[in-house]
Amino acid sequence: MNDTSEPNTTAVRLTDIGKRFPGVIANDQVNVTVRRATVHALVGENGAGKSTLMKILYGVQKPDSGTIEVDGRQVSFSSPSDAIAAGIGMVFQHFMLADNLTVLENVVLGAEKLHGSGDRARDRIHELARSYGFDLDPDRLVEDLGVGDRQRVEILKVLYRGAHTIILDEPTAVLVPQEVEELFDNLRGLKAEGVTVIFISHKLDEVLAIADDVTVIRRGRTVTTVDPKHTTARQLAELMVGSELPSPSTESSTVTDVVELSVHDLSLADPLGGRDLLTDVSFDIHRGEVVGIAGVEGNGQAELVEAIMGMRKGTGTVGLSGEDISGWSTARRREAGIGYIPEDRQRHGLLLDAPLWENRMLGHQTREPNRKGPFIDRGGARSDTERIVAAYDVRTPSIDTTARALSGGNQQKLIVGREMSGDPVVLIASHPTRGVDVGAQAAIWDYIKTARREGLAVLLISADLDELIGLSDTIHVMLRGRLVGTVDPQTVTPQQLGSAMTGAEVPA
């Protein structure tokens, strides 16, 4: 990192980038310098502002302040097309592929001027695939490809357009470890051919394995840029988390010996015919206990939650307070006292266009105070919504405001308040503080801790390792649909947990 000032070795330089959204600062004086033909990692916690920064570099959003230099020239992008013209390409976390079109069609779409859409294009794709070590048949339908191949199609799309800087947004989130290795091989190949890679991640072991430089972003600001050869995962984690963030501190145990939720040999086949989504998952949660599930996303956590909620039908048994509820409907499970904070609150937890008081009823529409016989108890629901808004500090003009208008944190507080009401015996909390502000995060942690003291059994799924360690009494590690180990949150560090999640080793 000595010669970054020389323009001929600098691929991209971002200076003092700032970006605000209403009520939110996403980026504030961000400075990043990326050397040519290197893999530059951008790390930070969820919501630290990494993705916003990259969308600015790719022309999806315009910065409020700051400058962008590409190859030493200052540029201003008003759309992705401008960025592409400047040689920058981006692979989104959620693939942008048309399933029913072939690899060739997906690659040439929008860039037909380069080599047409016929044989010349096919030759060019073969050529690119060969030189970068990709194994792709241009005439296969994308829907027949696995996740790793799809990602290669995305990268190929970018290369086909002549990009020499590629942004990869959380590329490993959807990959299993072997695929991650293949991806890293591809990235090394790209680097060897002179391509610059910007790699966004919050997984430290991966970053240390592949990156030449690492820039840490925290709460919208660049903390520093470090050399991974002289940095440990522990140091990186400290830089990422900082010291000013509230930390979920462990309290004295309230675990009893009464089992509230018991999952036994739960298995779930893949409806698409792939590897089983869940295999023989067994665990118990006691009254007053928080059980955490750690794992790289996409290893079966979402499916586990949906199976416990009765939204997916698997084999094995689920027991609630000693009763076998395996055959019950979702509604009956909820009535029996399972509270549910879903992972994607906008899709699964809220009716965005309905007022708050109707959202308070969602999932609780069959119970008091929302119901009187076959009818809705509007009065009951409304006054109880007022109670939740006050007790859980949901900041809203009124309970007639639509859920869509609230910020993520306030939406989440409403959901937490709703799921805590009606005397739940078990709470399933899936990423309860994802994408919420720091204040709401601390409040939600407090609510969960209070409920635990009062005897609630909690299943906590989170990608935030500090959250898991701080709140849980027991942590199970999940990998490829199986529970592969159990760790004690009292003694484990985020780094140990992180490596256990990738299947490396399970600390006792």
Add this chain to the structure above:
Amino acid sequence: MRFDARRAVLTLAAPLLAIVVAIIVTSLVLAIAGDPVGTVWSTIFSKPKPRNVVNILNQGTVLYLSALAAAVGFRMNLFNIGVDGQYRLAAFVAAYVAGEAWLPGKLNVLFSILVAVAVGALWAGIAGLLKVTRGVSEVISTIMLNSIATALVAYFLRQVAQKGSNNIHTTDIPLSSQLQGFSLIPNAPNNVYTLSVLAVLAGIFFWVMLNRTVFGFNLRATGQSESAAVASGVNVRKMVVVSMLISGGIAGLIGMPLLFGDAHNYGLTFQTGLGFAGILVALLGRNHPVGIAFAALLFAFLNEQSNALQLKAGVSNDIVNIMLGVIVLSVVIAYELVRRYNNAAEQRKVAAQLAASRQPEEVAA
């Protein structure tokens, strides 16, 4: 519910704007065609005679029922395009049953209405079942079922029709089962259908069911977000079938006021096309029971008043169909724009309030 003045104004502004746009477009069409624009509007907006008022009410009644049937589906994002086939099949079977007069007098009426509801519900239920068991889009299946219903009715009508008569129709309903109607409007030679009460009852049923029952909540939740409804414990498959049954059942009612109050049999002249008109009325009335009532009366008013156009202005009354279509298209566009505007406005409002209260700043991904 607290009254929100801005929202209310916007809600009303959309349909009014749509009517204004429709008047402008229609005037343009008339002007280009060289028809007398002024006379057309003065004819349409003249004070209806008592006889016409009754016609408007009667026509409004059937349109209202038809729109309700469509609205049940719309509220859960289910497009029952098949109301047309459902009501014709139901009216035919009910007319046959009523004509056979297995029960005396008013009991015959009641029984026939129940039969109509059952037939409508079953016919719609086919589409519901095909959707949940085979994944067949209800839009396509109900369109196909419409045409199949047409063929079935045509065939069976010929089977049961009075032989040797010119106008093919089912046996007339016995006098004791014919309903004379209410003479609501003074000086009108004709009566308002007795079974207009069906529309009132169905409207109340629809409103209570949708807004006051758990079932209605589930239905609306499914319409707004299927994924959230599933997570909240709603059995969406069941909801699809049940709402198709309810929609079809209400569709079965559409022909009843006509059958017992006017036609007294089902024949080739029985009013058709009510199902498609009902879809438009439902859209104009925003699938709300009160809104639909206004929309149905507006449709009926324009239809009835346009009958005099040929005589007074020398203009074909078909112009009114253009107008109705334009009203509906502009109103759905207006609703869509208002919806987007409202969302943005409310988000800004809440954000401003939060900024004022200096909440810790949130960092977005």
Add this chain to the structure above:
Amino acid sequence: MTQLLDKATTTVRKVRPTWPVVLLLIAAGILLLALLRVITGAEDVASSGTVRAAVRAAMPLALAGLGGLWSERSGVVNIGLEGMMIMGTFGAGWAGYQWGMWAGVGFALLFGAIAGLLHALVTVGFGVDHIVSGVAINIIALGAAQYLAGLAFTGHPGGGPTQSPPVRPLSTFDIPGISNLAQSLADKHWFFVSDLGALVAGLTTQLTFLTIGGLLLFPLTWFVLWRTTFGLRVRSCGESPAAAESLGVNVYLYKYIAVIISGSMAGLAGAFLVQDASVYREGQTGGRGYIGLAAMIFGNWRPGGLLAGAGLFGYTDALRLRSGGQSVHALVLLLAVLLLFYAIYLLRTRRNQAVAGLAMGVGLLAIYLFTDTIPGDFTGMTPYLTTLLVLALFSQRLRMPKADGQVYRKGAAG
């Protein structure tokens, strides 16, 4: 529901028929019809007259379906085909009686395109639900055609508010040599050979350039949509508009163009009706727009399949017109036998479907044995019943464009 569908689409392998297979299938079809003709004695099952009538009945359906194909490949569901077709019939009648049928064809294309533009404006420009817009367009088009017809045709000789003055249809011609030879073969009543002759004779006599042009639109559509850059972009809008936009494709523009083309195809379908009847008549379309849509679904959103579907529906329609009851009665036997064979074929792999097929086959056989003729009303149902059956039995194998019917707003990418 969606999960079920997803599962099905990924496990079923697609089979793309090759030319030899298609020819073989056609030959098998002729053989079956020949057998049927001989067994039942229903001569019109495979006569050149029936084939001719089938082509005439099929063309409007096929072109309406082609309109649907263009629109839906770009991701816009088009229930408004019926209305666009009505506009086409009016345009053809209005221009046709004044300046001849070719002018009529031009105006049918134009009027259909205008209705298509309206649909595009409402669904793409304003983001209104596609079904809602389609239903409204059907009503507007009906009203507009009736109103304009009253204005344009009243007082002209032979015209009135519900009918245009007569339109001089395009002249027809036979393909010299082939048609005579084929017809003479057909008249011999030889097994198979005569049936093949009838098919060829039916396809080569009383042709118009309009029919030929209409047929050419199918390979043309295939070429444009599947072999050109423009077509790739149109299809990408129907499959994944977000991906298309992220690659710089102007999604709105391509959707607009596709829906306008869709409207003009439906308008052309209307022109065929006017050419056939030599007049514009109110209610002339009679729901053919919907059958076109059904044919498109039957054809799995592909031109070849669509043409086959339209041909099938046109054939049943033609049978109804030509000594209908008897011919369709014969057809029931064919269907029964085919179903029974299919059921036996399925017996090992899919027991439930096999049993259902068996039951239907036996039922149809019973109908054939215990009746002498099939009422015309039921013949008219054929396209609709077929479509429902195809959807119910094979919805797993059907593959509609992935983003079909979804309202797309700019900026959804990224």
